[in-house]
Amino acid sequence: MKKVIISLIMMFGIISSTSFAGTLVINTDTSDAAPKEAFEYIIKKFEEENPDVTVKWNVFDHEGYKQSIRNFLNTDPPDVANWYAGNRMLPFVRAGLFEDVSDIWKDSGWVDGNLSENMEHAKKSMTIGGKQWGIPYTYYQWGVYYRKDLFTANGISVPKTWDDFVAACATLKAAGITPITIGSKYLWTTAGVFDYLNLRTNGYEFHMDLTLGKVPYTDPKVQAVFDKWDELVKPGYFLENHAALSWQEALTPMVNGEAAMYVMGNFAVAPLKEAGLRDSNLGFFQFPEITPGIPMAEEAPTDTVHIPSKAKNKTDAKRFLIFMSRADVQEEINKILGQLPINKNSSVKKGDPFLKAGLNMLNNAYAMAQFYDRDAPAQMASEGMKGFQEYMSNPDRRQKILERLEKVRQKVYK
Amino acid sequence: MELNNSKAKRITWWQKNQVKISPWIFLAPGLIFFSIYVIAPIFVSIGISFYQWDGLSPSIYVGLQNYIELLDDEYFYISLWNNLKWLIFFMLAVPIGLGLAIFLNQIVFGIRLIKSLFFFPFVISQVVIGLIFTWFYQPNYGVIAPFLNLIGLEGFSILANENTATYGIIFAGLYPQIAYCLILYLTGLNNINPEQIEAGRMDGAKGFHLFWNIVLPQLRHATFLAIVVTVIGALRSFDMVAIMTQGGPYGYSNVLAYYMFEQALSEYGYRMGYGSAIATVLFTIMMFYILFFIYRMYRNEREDNN
Numbered sequence: 001m002k003k004v005i006i007s008l009i010m011m012f013g014i015i016s017s018t019s020f021a022g023t024l025v026i027n028t029d030t031s032d033a034a035p036k037e038a039f040e041y042i043i044k045k046f047e048e049e050n051p052d053v054t055v056k057w058n059v060f061d062h063e064g065y066k067q068s069i070r071n072f073l074n075t076d077p078p079d080v081a082n083w084y085a086g087n088r089m090l091p092f093v094r095a096g097l098f099e100d101v102s103d104i105w106k107d108s109g110w111v112d113g114n115l116s117e118n119m120e121h122a123k124k125s126m127t128i129g130g131k132q133w134g135i136p137y138t139y140y141q142w143g144v145y146y147r148k149d150l151f152t153a154n155g156i157s158v159p160k161t162w163d164d165f166v167a168a169c170a171t172l173k174a175a176g177i178t179p180i181t182i183g184s185k186y187l188w189t190t191a192g193v194f195d196y197l198n199l200r201t202n203g204y205e206f207h208m209d210l211t212l213g214k215v216p217y218t219d220p221k222v223q224a225v226f227d228k229w230d231e232l233v234k235p236g237y238f239l240e241n242h243a244a245l246s247w248q249e250a251l252t253p254m255v256n257g258e259a260a261m262y263v264m265g266n267f268a269v270a271p272l273k274e275a276g277l278r279d280s281n282l283g284f285f286q287f288p289e290i291t292p293g294i295p296m297a298e299e300a301p302t303d304t305v306h307i308p309s310k311a312k313n314k315t316d317a318k319r320f321l322i323f324m325s326r327a328d329v330q331e332e333i334n335k336i337l338g339q340l341p342i343n344k345n346s347s348v349k350k351g352d353p354f355l356k357a358g359l360n361m362l363n364n365a366y367a368m369a370q371f372y373d374r375d376a377p378a379q380m381a382s383e384g385m386k387g388f389q390e391y392m393s394n395p396d397r398r399q400k401i402l403e404r405l406e407k408v409r410q411k412v413y414k
Numbered sequence: 415m416e417l418n419n420s421k422a423k424r425i426t427w428w429q430k431n432q433v434k435i436s437p438w439i440f441l442a443p444g445l446i447f448f449s450i451y452v453i454a455p456i457f458v459s460i461g462i463s464f465y466q467w468d469g470l471s472p473s474i475y476v477g478l479q480n481y482i483e484l485l486d487d488e489y490f491y492i493s494l495w496n497n498l499k500w501l502i503f504f505m506l507a508v509p510i511g512l513g514l515a516i517f518l519n520q521i522v523f524g525i526r527l528i529k530s531l532f533f534f535p536f537v538i539s540q541v542v543i544g545l546i547f548t549w550f551y552q553p554n555y556g557v558i559a560p561f562l563n564l565i566g567l568e569g570f571s572i573l574a575n576e577n578t579a580t581y582g583i584i585f586a587g588l589y590p591q592i593a594y595c596l597i598l599y600l601t602g603l604n605n606i607n608p609e610q611i612e613a614g615r616m617d618g619a620k621g622f623h624l625f626w627n628i629v630l631p632q633l634r635h636a637t638f639l640a641i642v643v644t645v646i647g648a649l650r651s652f653d654m655v656a657i658m659t660q661g662g663p664y665g666y667s668n669v670l671a672y673y674m675f676e677q678a679l680s681e682y683g684y685r686m687g688y689g690s691a692i693a694t695v696l697f698t699i700m701m702f703y704i705l706f707f708i709y710r711m712y713r714n715e716r717e718d719n720n
Contacts, residue, residue, distance in 0.1 A: 066681055070469060091684070095470040185574075185662060241553045243663035244574035373682065382682030390664035393576075404488065411483070 024316045025056045025078040029065030038336040045332070046323050053316050073097040077308040079317040085125040085136055085302040086370030087211070087377055092306075098133045099307040099314065104321055105132045115325055121362070122342045125302055125370050134306035135321045137330055139368075140266040140339045141358035142192055142287075142299035149281040150177060150260045158283075162200075162228065162290040169237040172260050179237040181259035182392075183250030190388035191372035191381070193263050195299050197225045200290035204297035204367040211375035213413030217405040226391070226398050228290060233395045243393055251275065263287070265301070266339065269354050284357050295366035301374060302342065383408045456697065463690035473687070480691035490692070493668040496580050497649065497699075500669060503584045504591060504648035508640045511595025512633075516625075518596070519603045529600070536593035544657030547586035548573065573659050576666035583667060587654045591647055595640040602636030603629075642707060649700055670696040 026043070030036045036059060043055045058078065060068050069081060073092065083089055092098045105115045105123070116123055122136045151157070151168075154175050159165040169179035184190050198207045202221045209215045210222065232238060239250060239259060248271060253259035255275040262268060272282055286296070305324050307317045323329055330341035335349045340359055348355045362368070373381035387401040463480055467473035484490050518529050535543065550557045553571040562570050572582040606629060614628040630637075652671040655661060661668035661676060668676070670692055676682075678689020 067679075070684075074470075091468060091470055097470065186660070187662070240569055241571035241574045244551075244553060244571040378682040379685060382676075382680075386662075386664045389662070393574075393663060407486075 022052050022313075022316070023054050023056055024080065024313055024320060025058070025311075026080045026320070027058045027060060027065075027069070027072060027078040028082045029060050029062045029069075030082070031059055031062045031065075034337050038333045041336060042324070042329060042333055045329070046320060049323070050316070050319060053319070073308050073310070077310040077312075079307065079311040079313045080305055080320050081308055082303060082305050083134065084370070084374055085122070085134070085304050086374040088370070088374040089133055089304070089306070090128060090377070093128050093133050097309055099309045099311065099317075100131045101134060101307060101318070101321060102131045104135065104318065104325070118327070118343045118345060119325070120344075121365065121368055122302055125368060126304065134304040135325045136302045136304045136342045137324050138334050138337055138339045139300045139302040139342060139362070141362055142196070142263070142265045142301075142371075143358075143361070144261050144285050144287055145254075145264050145268055145272070146261045146283050146285065147254065147257065147259075147277075147281055148283045150257060151283075158285045159288045161288055161292075165288045166231050169232065170235070173235065173237060177257075178239050178253060178259035180232065180261045180263065181239045181250045181253050182242045182262070183239075183245035183247045184242045184389045184392065185244060185246050185249075187382075187385035187389055188371075188373055189247050189250075189264075190392060191385050192265070192299065193229070194225070194384075194388050195369055195372050196263065196287040197228050197290070198222075199297045199299070199369060200287060200294065201225050201228055202291070203294040204369065207297070207369060208375065211372065211380075213377075213380070213409055217402045217409055222402065226402070229391070230395055230398075233392055238392060243389060265299075266354055266358055270338070279353055284354050286361050296364075297367040297369060298362055298365040299371055300340075300362055300365070300368045301371045302368070377412055380405075380408060380412045459690045459697075460694050461690075462686055463688075463694050465687045467686040468684045469686055470684075476687065480688050483688065484691055484695065489665045489668060489673060492665055493670045493673040493692075494695075496667060496669050497651075497696075499580055500584055500587075500648040500651050501645065503581070504587065504644055504651075505641070507588050507591035507595050507644050508637070510588075511592045511640060512599050512637075514592065514596045515599030515603060516629075519600060532596055533593055535590040536597065538590065540587075540590065540653040541657050543586060543590055544583075544654045547582070547589075548658050551582055573667075574663050576663050579659055579663060579667035583651075583654050583658050586658065587647070587651060591644060594643060594647075598636045598640045598643075599633065602633045606632050638710070645703060646700075649696070649703075670699075 026039075028035075028039055030039045039057070039059075043057055047053065047055055069083065069092075072078065073081070074097070077097075083092070089098060105126075119136065122139070123132065126132045126134055126136060146158075150172070154171050154177075156168045156171055157164075159168050172179040182189050182193070195207065198210065201224055206215065206221060210217075210219075215221070239245075239253060242250065247264070247268075250262070251268065251271055252275075254262055255272065255277060269282070286298075289296070305321055307314060307321065311317055325343065327341070327343040327345035330343045331346035331348075334341045334346070338349070338352070338355070340348060340355060340362060344363070348359050369375060372384060376384060384405055387405050391398055391401050462473075464475060464477060465473040466476045466479070514532060518525065518532060551572045553559065553569050553574070558572075559569075562568070572578045610628055610632070611624070614624050619628060650671055651669050652675065655667060655669055655672045656675075659667045661672050665673075674689045674692040674696065677685050677692060683689065
């Protein structure tokens with residue numbers, strides 16, 4: 001019955017401004033199947049553990065949520081809303097729309113063990129101005145997904161260094177296979193490549209300085225990143241016509257065996273498997289080392305829950321956030337999501353080699369980047385990604401593009 | 415006596431002014447809504463263009479800063495230039511529509527069916543047309559790929575190339591626009607006075623002469639309307655761009671309307687002030703055109719009345 005009620009609420013997406021004691025209003029953007037199921041599960045579990053609380057859950061369309069959250073935080077705030085870590089939450093924090101939840105992170109009495117310890121590697125991306133503004137509950141790894149069979153057929157082993165990687169591309173190209181597929185129509189895929197090249201060439205600190213606007217885009221270190229990128233772009237190791245394709249469309253050449261690698265997030269595994277690839281011919285490896293000795297930081301976009309500062313029922317909202325931070329809860333959510341829990345005490349779904357590899361990699365990661373469009377402010381991100389796409393189509397324009405980005409940087413981070 | 419007098423006075427005031435007032439009463443609902451939803455937002459939008467505002471935080475007055483930034487913005491010039499391309503090439507819809515209308519304006523068996531088939535593109539939503547043409551243009555496996563291969567452009571992607579993307583979108587946009595002009599001209603052709611054509615024939619006019627000197631002048635109203643809707647269509651071209659390229663590759667197929675949306679309302683935007691500045695520029699361009707249009711209409715009506 002409860003499920004029926006929840007799904008009814010879900011269907012109508014009712015937003016009501018009236019709330020009585022013990023009602024917890026949660027807004028989420030989990031309109032896709034797996035995230036919806038995950039939230040259905042945790043809300044049910046939360047209600048079972050807290051019989052005095054009735055959860056009222058509004059599901060928004062994933063894309064529409066980005067617009068709606070700007071409205072409802074002001075006009076009709078829920079008690080809990082989900083969002084993303086890093087600079088993506090900065091506008092809301094700056095506008096005073098998110099509640100400071102540093103006390104949950106500090107007070108070890110509320111949770112099993114100390115949060116700051118269990119989620120230490122994610123704390124940085126939840127911190128603005130020395131305070132924490134939400135609780136992360138899931139993330140996923142980025143890296144290189146590749147066709148094992150194509151590698152074997154061409155005598156390539158998994159590249160560990162940049163030279164191996166470039167050599168592997170050359171071998172594949174010579175064999176008539178597109179080394180790296182990419183679909184850049186919606187721009188953001190190019191940022192994945194840039195982030196990794198920068199993280200590996202210059203390291204996490206420099207990458208953060210760049211996305212925080214402390215370093216000019218014309219810096220020699222940024223030039224060095226593009227020098228590395230040149231080694232892939234100039235010989236044509238990326239898929240042709242990538243600007244016409246979405247990231248999903250760019251999966252096709254990989255499925256057909258016409259392309260061998262994809263720098264992507266773990267969400268690409270599901271569609272690749274649906275299209276017929278198996279664990280036997282689809283593999284994953286960490287983006288190879290470029291500058292030796294630089295600690296390996298990874299790209300791991302994190303999903304989070306927050307309390308709007310205008311929420312009516314902050315007491316129960318805090319209970320929900322603490323609940324969401326628990327190892328066992330994160331474990332269950334991420335089993336349904338097919339992603340990775342943040343809490344170090346959670347384990348992951350058995351038998352999924354990609355999750356296992358991701359967990360290994362992230363638990364040993366030096367630091368976590370959130371992705372260019374979450375680390376850099378929106379305007380910088382959109383101009384930057386446009387620039388990356390233009391560069392990938394016209395590597396000769398590098399200087400002009402970097403100068404333009406520098407101009408944007410000076411405007412954005414005034 | 416006095417009471418009667420005042421009553422009479424009141425009635426006469428209404429009677430006196432009834433003719434003047436009643437049109438305003440009837441116009442009132444329209445005028446009120448028009449001012450709230452059309453006129454007022456124009457001024458609010460121009461006002462916002464002097465501020466820096468992300469829609470959440472308090473807005474900061476920056477004076478002409480947004481406009482100064484526009485002058486230094488490469489993408490703004492690209493969008494403006496693309497708008498011009500749209501204006502020029504979208505005009506092709508008018509002569510092509512006219513040609514098709516004349517071709518279809520004959521009485522043979524099944525012509526109604528054929529006409530309705532030609533109307534079809536106008537019935538389909540722009541979004542659907544955008545999607546279908548994106549598939550047409552798809553490199554390697556799109557419908558036109560074999561033809562591109564024939565002329566040696568193997569794997570060429572129209573929408574991913576900065577030089578061709580805009581033309582690709584305009585071409586897709588022409589498809590429904592031609593149908594629209596065709597409808598306008600077909601109705602125009604119905605109203606042509608057959609006696610004048612007869613008279614022209616008797617005087618020895620035929621072929622192109624007959625068309626140019628007798629048919630076309632009578633289609634003046636249809637032509638005017640077709641040009642008006644086409645110009646407006648070109649200036650507000652938004653849906654096609656949004657569906658087919660989102661302004662890409664790297665902003666080279668952007669138009670002002672979409673660039674405004676991108677800056678003010680898209681995922682990475684929320685620069686309300688800057689978006690409003692772009693909107694104001696677009697509005698100014700349209701205003702020139704609209705004023706010309708209103709002036710023409712006013713003049714025509716005076717001519718008709720005389």
